[in-house]
Amino acid sequence: xxxxxxxxxxxxxxxxxxxxxxxxxxxxxxxxxxxxxxxxxxxxxxxxxxxxxxxxxxxxxxxxxxxxxxxxxxxxxxxxxxxxxxxxxxxxxxxxxxxxxxxxxxxxxxxxxxxxxxxxxxxxxxxxxxxxxxxxxxxxxxxxxxxxxxxxxxxxxxxxxxxxxxxxxxxxxxxxxxxxxxxxxxxxxxxxxxxxxxxxxxxxxxxxxxxxxxxxxxxxxxxxxxxxxxxxxxxxxxxxxxxxxxxxxxxxxxxxx
Amino acid sequence: xxxxxxxxxxxxxxxxxxxxxxxxxxxxxxxxxxxxxxxxxxxxxxxxxxxxxxxxxxxxxxxxxxxxxxxxxxxxxxxxxxxxxxxxxxxxxxxxxxxxxxx
Numbered sequence: 389x390x391x392x393x394x395x396x397x398x399x400x401x402x403x404x405x406x407x408x409x410x411x412x413x414x415x416x417x418x419x420x421x422x423x424x425x426x427x428x429x430x431x432x433x434x435x436x437x438x439x440x441x442x443x444x445x446x447x448x449x450x451x452x453x454x455x456x457x458x459x460x461x462x463x464x465x466x467x468x469x470x471x472x473x474x475x476x477x478x479x480x481x482x483x484x485x486x487x488x489x490x491x492x493x494x495x496x497x498x499x500x501x502x503x504x505x506x507x508x509x510x511x512x513x514x515x516x517x518x519x520x521x522x523x524x525x526x527x528x529x530x531x532x533x534x535x536x537x538x539x540x541x542x543x544x545x546x547x548x549x550x551x552x553x554x555x556x557x558x559x560x561x562x563x564x565x566x567x568x569x570x571x572x573x574x575x576x577x578x579x580x581x582x583x584x585x586x587x588x589x590x591x592x593x594x595x596x597x598x599x600x601x602x603x604x605x606x607x608x609x610x611x612x613x614x615x616x617x618x619x620x621x622x623x624x625x626x627x628x629x630x631x632x633x634x635x636x637x638x639x640x641x642x643x644x645x
Numbered sequence: 646x647x648x649x650x651x652x653x654x655x656x657x658x659x660x661x662x663x664x665x666x667x668x669x670x671x672x673x674x675x676x677x678x679x680x681x682x683x684x685x686x687x688x689x690x691x692x693x694x695x696x697x698x699x700x701x702x703x704x705x706x707x708x709x710x711x712x713x714x715x716x717x718x719x720x721x722x723x724x725x726x727x728x729x730x731x732x733x734x735x736x737x738x739x740x741x742x743x744x745x746x747x748x
Contacts, residue, residue, distance in 0.1 A: 409653075417664040420652040427672045468718060619657050620665050620677035620686050627674055 399502035400445025404488035407509035408477030433512035526570035530603030534610035658684035
């Protein structure tokens with residue numbers, strides 16, 4: 389499974405790319421992460437951005453069972469050189485995260501992976517630097533969440549940018565939390581194993597960490613352009629933002645009626 | 646990539662998360678339509694046409710590299726599919742141009 393192996397360089401980070409959606413799709417539409425976007429599929433942009441992040445040594449793509457064949461075909465075309473494990477996710481985000489963690493659990497227990505990065509494939513614009521930052525912060529503090537504050541400040545963060553635990557962040561309405569999020573691998577795996585034993589289903593990674601782990605979370609300033617593809621308009625915006633990173637497109641001029 | 650795709654997205658007009666029809670001109674998203682309320686979002690032709698032409702130029706320039714990559718990766722598939730691909734390309738571009746100017 390490992391891509392650029394970390395042998396001789398210490399443990400690496402595992403990227404879990406969530407592309408399964410929420411399981412409530414009507415069944416006949418394409419998963420939005422498989423849509424074309426500026427010459428690639430939405431989800432392979434994240435693979436593109438993380439290709440130069442050498443800290444990432446393992447990559448797991450979590451898809452819906454019905455999307456496995458399509459995802460594998462896209463990977464063969466758009467990320468042919470990257471060693472990626474494809475696993476099937478569940479109906480809930482928590483299930484998909486757990487499926488991804490199980491895929492790297494052996495590497496975590498063997499000490500080959502010390503950080504797990506969880507990223508939503510519907511965020512195709514999270515840049516390489518943000519991945520590097522969350523990995524470094526997770527190694528230093530235990531966990532790292534990027535976020536954008538509505539009022540321009542990250543509330544209730546310590547002066548050094550850290551918090552004792554993450555619970556309040558999820559409840560703070562003024563912070564829009566983004567992905568990629570990174571956590572030390574062993575506590576994260578322990579937390580999800582405990583959640584599995586108790587039948588706990590968290591709404592996101594933070595809720596599981598809050599309940600079953602005691603690690604410090606660092607807050608990082610997220611990127612303004614790190615949008616999540618939710619509305620059709622987001623696809624137009626993403627196309628234009630990608631134009632600035634080398635895909636030549638005009639920067640303006642779409643209308644809605 | 647197909648010219649028309651469908652995906653579940655949240656409509657900014659009716660706020661429902663339903664299938665949307667997405668129309669592409671080449672690699673560029675041309676328009677989207679909500680299947681529930683018919684809300685249409687589209688790129689203005691005055692912007693899309695030059696963007697398409699610029700993108701077409703990029704596609705043409707990068708084609709030899711992409712063909713070489715495919716030939717190295719899957720030589721037999723590449724050779725078998727080459728004649729059909731050569732015939733299909735002009736048809737594909739003509740179809741894209743037609744959809745572009747019709748839109």
